[in-house]
Amino acid sequence: xxxxxxxxxxxxxxxxxxxxxxxxxxxxxxxxxxxxxxxxxxxxxxxxxxxxxxxxxxxxxxxxxxxxxxxxxxxxxxxxxxxxxxxxxxxxxxxxxxxxxxxxxxxxxxxxxxxxxxxxxxxxxxxxxxxxxxxxxxxxxxxxxxxxxxxxxxxxxxxxxxxxxxxxxxxxxxxxxxxxxxxxxxxxxxxxxxxxxxxxxxxxxxxxxxxxxxxxxxxxxxxxxxxxxxxxxxxxxxxxxxxxxxxxxxxxxxxxxxxxxxxxxxxxxxxxxxxxxxxxxxxxxxxxxxxxxxxxxxxxxxxxxxxxxxxxxxxxxxxxxxxxxxxxxxxxxxxxxxxxxxxxxxxxxxxxxxxxxxxxxxxxxxxxxxxxxxxxxxxxxxxxxxxxxxxxxxxxxxxxxxxxxxxxxxxxxxxxxxxxxxxxxxxxxxxxxxxxxxxxxxxxxxxxxxxxxxxxxxxxxxxxxxxxxxxxxxxxxxxxxx
Numbered sequence: 458x459x460x461x462x463x464x465x466x467x468x469x470x471x472x473x474x475x476x477x478x479x480x481x482x483x484x485x486x487x488x489x490x491x492x493x494x495x496x497x498x499x500x501x502x503x504x505x506x507x508x509x510x511x512x513x514x515x516x517x518x519x520x521x522x523x524x525x526x527x528x529x530x531x532x533x534x535x536x537x538x539x540x541x542x543x544x545x546x547x548x549x550x551x552x553x554x555x556x557x558x559x560x561x562x563x564x565x566x567x568x569x570x571x572x573x574x575x576x577x578x579x580x581x582x583x584x585x586x587x588x589x590x591x592x593x594x595x596x597x598x599x600x601x602x603x604x605x606x607x608x609x610x611x612x613x614x615x616x617x618x619x620x621x622x623x624x625x626x627x628x629x630x631x632x633x634x635x636x637x638x639x640x641x642x643x644x645x646x647x648x649x650x651x652x653x654x655x656x657x658x659x660x661x662x663x664x665x666x667x668x669x670x671x672x673x674x675x676x677x678x679x680x681x682x683x684x685x686x687x688x689x690x691x692x693x694x695x696x697x698x699x700x701x702x703x704x705x706x707x708x709x710x711x712x713x714x715x716x717x718x719x720x721x722x723x724x725x726x727x728x729x730x731x732x733x734x735x736x737x738x739x740x741x742x743x744x745x746x747x748x749x750x751x752x753x754x755x756x757x758x759x760x761x762x763x764x765x766x767x768x769x770x771x772x773x774x775x776x777x778x779x780x781x782x783x784x785x786x787x788x789x790x791x792x793x794x795x796x797x798x799x800x801x802x803x804x805x806x807x808x809x810x811x812x813x814x815x816x817x818x819x820x821x822x823x824x825x826x827x828x829x830x831x832x833x834x835x836x837x838x839x840x841x842x843x844x845x846x847x848x849x850x851x852x853x854x855x856x857x858x859x860x861x862x863x864x865x866x867x868x869x870x871x872x873x874x875x876x877x878x879x880x881x882x883x884x885x886x887x888x889x890x891x892x893x894x895x896x897x898x899x900x901x902x903x904x905x906x907x908x909x910x911x912x913x914x915x916x917x918x919x920x921x922x923x924x925x926x927x928x929x930x931x932x933x934x935x936x937x938x939x
Contacts, residue, residue, distance in 0.1 A: 460511065460730070461489055463737055464499070466712045467687050469507060474498035510623045512616070512689055512732035514554045518561065521553070522613045523695060525564065528553075530600040532561050533570060533589065534607035537597045542574075542586045552609040552692065552733035562587065570596055605762035606700040609692035610734050614816060617694045621819045624688040624775050626740070627660040631683055639683045643672065644853065644860040644895070653680050656846035662801050662824045664841075667850040669829040670896035674744070674781055676850060677825045681742045681777040687712055688775040689735035697814050700764040701756065701771075708772050709738045741776035743769055747785045754796055758811045770806070773822045783828040783835065790835045797824065801843050852892045855882060862898040869902050869916065877918050884927050891930060901926040 461475040470493055478492035485492075493499050515521045518528060528551075535541060535550040548558040565571040570593035574586040589597060612620075636654040656663045657680060665673040692704045731737075745753065749769075757766040770778050784790050800806040800820040809815045826844065828835060841847075853861065859878050866873040881901065885891050904926035909916050 463687065464507065467507065469503060470498045512620060512735045514730050514732050515557060517557060528561055528610060529565060531607060531610055532565065533593060533597040534600055536589060538607050543584055604700060604764050606764040611693035611695035611700055612691045612734055614694055614696045617691060618819055620689055621774050621821050625821045626684060626823055629684055629686050631657045635683050639679045643675065643679065644857045652848050657683055660823055661846060662844045664832060664844045664847040665825060665827040665850055666832050667829065668852060668892065670894035671850050671852060672895045673827045673850045677779045677827055684740045686740065687737050688740055690738050691735050696816055697810060699810050701767050702764060703767045703772060704736060705772050708741050708743055709736065712737045741773050743773040744779040744781055745769060746781040749780060749786045751788050751792060751796060756808050771818060774819065775821060777823045777825060779825045779827060781827045783826045784830040794836055794840050798843065853895050858882065858893045861895055865898045865902045869906060871902060871916050881923060889927060897930065904929060
């Protein structure tokens with residue numbers, strides 16, 4: 458994806474404005490960004506701010522700040538494992554600019570690691586076919602013994618740190634309108650907008666607490682959606698010669714490139730590129746529940762592959778990390794909180810390689826603790842002070858409850874009357890002595906629909922169907938035998 462595409466995805470310019478700027482660039486030369494500014498599509502300050510956060514392509518091997526032997530190793534491993542032949546394939550595999558890959562290929566040929574086999578079905582130089590020599594295969598197998606990692610070239614720890622600091626959450630201004638829009642499909646107390654928005658603008662830790670089933674996790678997800686900036690995530694980071702794989706497709710959502718047209722295909726050589734070792738993504742949202750352990754917050758080293766997997770909070774940098782069901786993890790709350798004290802306070806974290814070497818990474822992310830246990834039972838006053846924002850997500854009021862019920866019935870195409878919902882509220886509160894909870898309307902609607910399907914009846918509320926659903930809200934308690 459090119460810079461023009463990224464500007465469109467960031468909603469700073471339109472596709473039509475980029476197309477017009479491309480026409481001017483084709484006729485007059487120059488840079489795409491300059492034509493966008495000259496045509497009034499974007500201001501110079503907004504363009505410079507955007508480009509400042511966009512990782513530029515390295516001009517040569519030295520500009521990567523990675524030892525050339527490490528890059529040669531990645532090149533040869535990619536060729537060997539992927540059975541690649543052309544320089545263009547090599548560039549696609551290790552995500553480095555084509556001229557830089559040509560430089561690496563020349564080094565490999567000079568060292569008798571590769572040899573040229575001739576052009577493949579064309580006269581285009583980039584279609585030259587290469588293959589490893591016997592020495593190249595031995596050299597590659599030695600490299601694989603040291604590390605099985607192959608694929609996109611890593612970025613240095615310094616570059617990674619600088620980029621994370623450029624794309625902090627606090628660089629994005631959160632407005633009342635954005636928070637309200639993100640919560641539009643939820644029934645909530647208006648104070649949540651002011652409390653949640655203030656917490657998001659600060660970028661500091663947030664505690665969501667209250668009885669179960671009232672939408673704490675849903676609220677956390679919607680608060681995270683308030684952030685819309687593009688950020689850049691590297692495939693991997695290199696530290697002291699060790700590779701840490703960071704990009705995780707289950708967490709990082711790439712910004713899709715628009716479908717190529719004849720105009721964009723013809724002009725790609727004139728468009729400014731960003732460094733392909735970074736992937737433009739939405740801000741990550743990581744959620745970990747009862748399965749969270751201390752080991753998941755440290756580097757994971759595979760002794761067989763001999764490279765690292767980044768911990769969860771490193772993958773969440775630039776986004777949000779939710780610790781759900783806090784207090785129900787296998788690790789004790791005290792141990793988990795002690796692990797977070799330094800990062801939350803100093804905004805940096807310390808990780809250690811298996812060699813014993815320690816290094817620091819930024820801790821620029823928003824941590825949300827979500828629990829249905831009493832916070833005072835989970836953490837001492839000293840740690841509570843380190844959580845500057847605390848939002849109680851309590852039971853809905855009757856009016857909110859009816860609003861949630863109405864929304865669920867609308868989604869299910871189920872007719873709902875005021876009498877039905879009043880009867881349900883009465884049964885839950887008065888007869889069953891249960892508090893109202895935000896999860897109950899969906900639970901009851903799903904149960905009624907399931908009963909109707911089983912009986913072959915059209916979806917509708919019937920008193921006994923509702924009774925079945927409410928009975929399933931909890932098990933019946935029996936008095937002990939006399």
